[in-house]
Amino acid sequence: MSIERELNKRSGSKCELCGTTENLKVYDVLPTKKGGLGESILACSTCINQIENPDTVDLNHWRCLNDSMWSEHAPVQVVAWRMLSRLRAAGWPQELLDQMYLDEDTLAWAQATGEGEEDENKVIHRDSNGVILETGDSVVLIKDLKVKGSSMVAKQGTAVRNIRLDHENAEYIEGKVDGQTIVIITQYVKKI
Numbered sequence: 061m062s063i064e065r066e067l068n069k070r071s072g073s074k075c076e077l078c079g080t081t082e083n084l085k086v087y088d089v090l091p092t093k094k095g096g097l098g099e100s101i102l103a104c105s106t107c108i109n110q111i112e113n114p115d116t117v118d119l120n121h122w123r124c125l126n127d128s129m130w131s132e133h134a135p136v137q138v139v140a141w142r143m144l145s146r147l148r149a150a151g152w153p154q155e156l157l158d159q160m161y162l163d164e165d166t167l168a169w170a171q172a173t174g175e176g177e178e179d180e181n182k183v184i185h186r187d188s189n190g191v192i193l194e195t196g197d198s199v200v201l202i203k204d205l206k207v208k209g210s211s212m213v214a215k216q217g218t219a220v221r222n223i224r225l226d227h228e229n230a231e232y233i234e235g236k237v238d239g240q241t242i243v244i245i246t247q248y249v250k251k252i
Contacts, residue, residue: 067102075104076136077143078124087111089135090196091172091224101135111139119150129156134166141167142175174227183230191251193233195225199249207242214242219252 064086067076074081083105092099103111110117122143129140141162147153162170173195174183185193188202198221205214220235226243233244 063097063100064102066097067100070097070133071102074102075107076101076131076133077103077107077128077139078121079127080104080106087139089138089169091169091222092196099135101133101139103139111143114146117147119147122147122153125153126156129160134169137162137166138170141170142173145170145175172224172227174225183225183227185225185230185233185246187249187251188247189250193223193225193246193249193251195223197223198252199223199233199235199244200252201244201248202250203248205244205248207237207240210240212238212240214238214244220244220249 067086068084070076073084075084084102085105085108086100087103087108088095088100106121110121125140125144128136129144131137131140137160141157141160144153144157144160148157187193187199193199198219201214201216201218201220204216206212207214214237218237220237222235223244224234226232226234231246233246233249234241235244236242
């Protein structure tokens with residue numbers, strides 16, 4: 061059975077965030093480990109657009125989180141927590157955040173993108189051109205890199221997809237090259 065069919069069954073063919081029944085799509089909640097049903101939600105194009113483009117957020121649209129934050133499904137909880145964290149300056153989202161409970165693993169997943177951190181505490185990762193990198197982005201190597209601890213050389217021009225950020229060091233990202241997860245220094249990559 062396809063993920064979309066499973067999500068439609070799980071959600072009753074409604075957006076798992078706002079409840080609308082129109083323009084529904086599968087949305088992978090980054091960072092993903094295995095992909096699939098346990099890391100995806102069914103969301104409408106309005107919710108997805110506002111999640112991915114913080115400048116377009118309509119605060120009143122997200123009052124729907126008052127209901128969806130109580131979902132039994134971890135990916136829905138993660139997105140609800142991230143959006144409430146992003147909007148908490150408005151007051152009511154902070155009240156909902158205070159009521160919300162996530163187990164340790166789900167909270168770590170929710171915080172993996174840096175959402176909810178104070179801006180002055182947030183570690184910002186930038187590529188060789190100064191472009192901000194986010195978890196899940198794709199980059200290309202701009203230089204041949206020797207991989208410490210192995211005889212492997214990651215060649216210039218190699219695309220690294222679905223990167224993960226080191227939240228303690230702005231110079232380090234992780235990604236898979238030739239099936240091996242390696243740490244890459246951001247000054248040697250360019251965002252695609």
